[in-house]
Amino acid sequence: MYRFLWILLLPLPVQAQFFEAFSDGNFTENPPWYGTLAHWTIDTLNGNPRLRTNGRPRPDTLFLTTPSAVSWGLWQLTLSYEQVNLSNFNGVRIYLLADTADLRAPVHGYFLQLGTNNRDEVRLYRQDGNPATRRILLGRSAPVLTAPTQTLTLKVLRTETGHWSVFLNGRLLFEATDATYWRSRYFGLWVKHTAATARSYAFDNLMAAGETERIDLIRPRVTRAFYRQQLRAFVVAFSEPIDTTRIPSNAFYVTASSFAGFPQRIQWTASGQTVHLHYHRVPPSDTYQLSVQGLQDLAGNALRDTVVTLAVTTDTLPPRLLDLYPVDSRRIGLRFNEPVNGCNSTAYSLLEGPAVLQVLDCPAPPRPDFTLLLTAPMIPQTTYVLRVEALTDTVGNPMQPVQRALAFPGDPGPISAGDLIINEVLYAPAQPGLEFVELYNRAPYALDLQKVFWHDARGRAQPLADRAFLIAPGAYAVLAEDTTALRTVFSVAAVLLQPVSWPSLNNDSDAIVLKRGDGLLLDSLWYHAAMGEPGRSLERRDPDLPTLLLANWAVSAAPRGATPGRQNSRYEPDQSPPAVRFVAVRDSLTVTVLVNEMLDPTSVQPAAFELDDGTRPLTATWIPEVRHVRLRFARPLQQQRRLVVHGLRDLKGNRLTATVHPLAYPPAPATLRVNEILYAPLADPYDGRPDQPEYVELINTSSRHLNLEGLFWTDVPNEHGQADTVHLPIRWQALAPGSLAVVFNVPPGRDPQAFMAAAFPNALRHPGTIWIAIPGRGLGLRNDGDLIHLQYGSLTLDSVYYRPSWHQAGIRETTGLALERLLPEGPSNDSANWTSSPHPSGGTPGQPNAARLQDRPSLPERPALEVAPSPFSPDGDGIDDVVTFRYRLPAPSALVRVRIFDSQGRLVRTLGPMHSGAQGMLLWDGRDDAGAALPIGIYVVLLEAMDAPNGRILKSKAPVVLARPLR
Structure with a gap:
């Protein structure tokens, strides 16, 4: 263990200067040293004794201190070290001024440091306590300690003004200025070593010489002067204590236009730094000259004769x-x-x-x-x-x-949660100074607002009032940023409160919190910009519904944009029963029911729910965070299609009568199919035709309602197996059996419905269709063919790899033309089950496909051929550009060909041959086999079908008129 002498217990003298060369071979006396004495020793180098570290061969910190009162003057010593790379682990501190002998304790003073942060520098620090956190760098040298073995002469000078100069081997390293500490008790050495450097540091020729404190040569001065009417006195403050034993009789004199004289009484404060000059008469409001002369500070420095000009305003007004x-x-x-x-x-x-x-x-x-x-x-x-x-x-x-x-209003009653509520907030006023928070007393008695604290999201709570402040039951109180401005703009008649510090409500989002003095939460609102509009307040619809319900807040409809202190313009107490928005089958035993508002939990019982076969759930659990009721059944769901809900109550007690809702099942493979694709829409702003969206139409081929949440599709994976994914942004939507869902893109700034209606005028008229708009320039559908891999979780619902070759051979230009599925139950990747849309708009999104065939058609007695429209005009204007040949055959399958002849009987175009079922469709764009546009006239269409099983050729023909507008 260290042997440390606690010198604070000993009456030791403090030296104003000392010199230590260790010539007596002893470092414990003349002067005495204290610290880790056992790990220091005296040895000689070339016959010269010196102080050397004698630490143990392990990392450690050693120190010695000796009494020294030098606070400014000269410090000098010689330092040697051998095979040391100065760093955080090997370093030296030389304490020039220290207030304690234990250098491991929090020290107040200054020290030089050699070795830190792997830098070869000399640094000067001020230490204000703990060296780890209260160490202030005052100056530093360049890297000068690069050699591992050196003998250095260090010298430090400090002037009486606090200017420091640090020298190494007679050369100035750097200068610094700091005048914080002027009293010292110790000089000290501090060494931090590793196992290899425990004996590698030596010191010699230590010297400190100078003064113990600064000499006061600064004159005192007047720092402040004013008149205090309550004291009936002029008050004069000085920069330092004045010697009050030597005050001349004419030291103070006051004069003005109608007031002059020496004070009747002079009263100094205990510090001697402030004096009160008393006069019997109250001086009138005026500008005064106060003369001060003949004063000295405690060191005898004389104050210069001073004249202070001060304005005095005395109170002659009655109290109000x-x-x-x-x-x-x-x-x-x-x-x-x-x-x-x-x-x-x-x-x-x-x-x-x-x-x-x-x-x-x-x-x-x-x-x-x-x-x-x-x-x-x-x-x-x-x-x-x-x-x-x-x-x-x-x-x-x-x-x-x-x-x-x-x-x-009556005696105040106890305040409980929900008694005092936030009723209206204006957080983004049209002009500055009009922010406010309106409160409403729901309690049946008066409330004292002094007992309520409020704060915003920053959490700095303050009382609503700094004195007793009662509001009657059913009354309003308005917290205002500026009560005068609010009363002027809104003619507020209610109670107005202006807090000492207004928190400035944020326009994007913020919190308003009301708490009782003991911390009980009374009410709170977290609003965000999407809830309101700039210049208009957020108004509460129903005071009896929870604040946290977003549906309980609405933008003010008042002409001035707010109703502070009056009934809200959007006051709409809830008198309607709750409504079921959606019923989803989550798994074979679980159904979730989404409602439009918060429910009374006691009304959520299994008896309130019943499937169409009479089955009731085992449990019904209310989940208020998402407004869901989770139903659990004893047996797996199978053929049930509907859920009857009755008896649910909202928080106001409004009761739901029996309502019937379809069950939305998760999609299964082949229950939801791709039915129509427009991958190359019209997008030329100069073609005179409306731009079209890219879209993918889906059809529910099952007998159940399907839940569309969680659907997505991917395209062709790259070489790393990664594919682009399109997620359908839709929730709480059920697609009825046989109904369609259209996923389409909407360019920036366009209204989805208007954009779709402009391209396909009849699209939005078909009931039951669900429209899913995705913002952007497109859906990523490639014009040269792509994969639409429709998925739900890990299930593949449908997979279509479409190609441009699926369009009718009789169509030359397919831009703006959708691919339509002929049979929803037919194969997804068979080109025979897809064809170009014959609709004049180029597609039928949200409507039954124009090219759709009957699933099981009845066979006619003879071939039938229908031509429409006739005449047709392939002029590119988007109207009747293509003619459709629909046919029905008295055979379940055949090889079909259509040949087209002009009025002279010449063959101009052949479509097919192609394999076909009992029905089909071909398109013609008015061009010959070479792709040239044919002239106007009457053409004959000859349908030929080979019924191989029956060994017969089936034929039918019909005329078609090709027309063009007159130029």
Whole structure:
């Protein structure tokens, strides 16, 4: 263990200077050293004794201190070290000034440091306690300690002004200035070593010489002068204590246009740094000259003769009553604009009410606030008149008699959660200074707002009022950023409160929290910008519904944008029963029911729910965070399609009568299919035709409603197996059996419905279709073919790898033309089950496919061919550009070909041959086999089908008219 001498217990002298060369071979006396003595020794180098570390071969910290009172002057020593790389683990500190002998304790003083942060520098630090956290770097050298073995001569100078100079081997390293500490008790050496350097540091020729403290040569000066009417005195403050034993009779003189003279009495404060100059007469308001001369500080430095000019404003106005308020039925509070002599109960009288018994907390010095105690209680909901007279302020100005109305709402009751609520907030006013928070008293009795604290999201709570502040039941109180501005703009008649510090409500989002004094939460609102509009307040719809319900807040509809202190323009108490928004099957035993508002938990019972086969759940659990009811059934769901809900109640007690809702099942493979694809929409702003969205149409081919939440598709994976993914942004939507869902892109700034309706005028008219808009320029569908891998979780619902070749061979230009599925139950990747849309708009999103075929058509007796439209005009205007040949055959399958002849009987175009079922469709764009546009005229369409099983050729023909507009 270290042997450390606690010198604080010994009456040791403190030296003003010392020199130590260790020539006596002893370092424990003349001068004495203290610290880790066992790990230091005296050895000789070339016959010269020196102090050397003698630590143990392990990492350690050693130190020695000797008494020294030198606070400015000269410090010098010689330091040697051998095979040491100075760093955080090998370093030296030389304490020039220290207030304690234990250098491991929090020290106040200065030290040089050699070795730190792997830098070869000399540094000067000020230490203000703990060296790890209270160490201030004052100056540093360049890297000068690069050699591992050196002998150095260090010298430090400090002037009486606090200017430091640090020298190494006679060369100035750096300078610094710091005048914080001027008293020292010790000089010290501190070494931190590793196992290898425990004996590698030596010191010699230590010297400290100089002064123990600074000499005061600074003159005192006047720092402040003013007149204090309550003292009837001029007050003069000085920069330092004055020698009050040597004050000349003419030291102070005051003069003005109508006032002059020496003070009648001079009174110094105990510090000797402030003096009160008393005059019997109150000086009138004026500009005064105050002369000060003949004064000295405690060191004898003379103050220069000084003349101070000061403006004096004395009070000649009578006091005014600012505030009058009830504390409870027997106490009344008053607040004046200044301290008054108000302890005389005869100065107050309550007209047509109880007498004033006494003024509480009196007698007392003058003050601005007083509380009156009445002989009997006041009557609730009654307005009284208080008369105040015969009062004076602290300088004797008399108050004129005044009468003021006092409304007493009743004795305040206890405040519980929900009694005082946030009713309206204006956080983004149209002009500065109009922020406010309106509060409403829901309790059946008065409430004292002094007992309520509020804060915003920063959490710095403050009381609503700094005195008793009662509001009646059913009344409003408005916290205002600026009460004057709010009253001017909104003509507020309710109680207005202006907190001392307004927190400035954030426009993007913030919290408003009401708490009782003991921390009980009374009400809170966390709003965000999406809830409101700039310049308009957020109004509560129903005071009896929870604040946290977003649906309970609405933007003010008032002409001025807010209704502070009045009934909200959006006051809409809830009188409607709860409604079921969605019913989803989560798994074979679980169903969740989404409702539109918070429910009374006691109404959520299994008996309130029943499937169409009469099955009721085992449990019904209310989950208020998401407004869900989770139903658990004993047996797996199978063929059930509907859920009957009845008897649910909201928080206001409104009761739901029986309603029936479809069960939305999770999609299973082949229950939801890709039905139509538009991958190359029209997008030319100069073609005179509406731009189209990319879209993918889905069809529910099951007999159940399907839940669309969680659907996504991916395209062709890259070489790393990664694919682009399109997630369908939809929740709480069920797709009915046979109904369609259209996923389409919406360019920035376009309305989704208007964009779709412009491209496909009849699209939005079809009932039951669900429209899923995705913002962006497209859905990522490639024009040269792509994969649409429709998935739900890990399940593949459908997978279509479409190709441009799936379009009709008779169509040359397919831009703006959708691919339509012929049979929803048919194969997804068979080109025979897809064709170009024959619809004039280029597609039928949200409607039955124009090219759709019957699943099981009846066979006709003979071939039938339908041509439409005729005439058609392939001029590129988007109207009747393509003619459709629909056919029906008296055979379940055949090889089909269509040949087209002009009026001269010449063959101009052949479509097919192709394999077909009993029905089909071909398109023609008015071009010949070479792709050239044909002239107007009548053409003959010949349908030929080979019915191989029956060994026959089936034929049918029909005319078609090709027309073009006249130029």
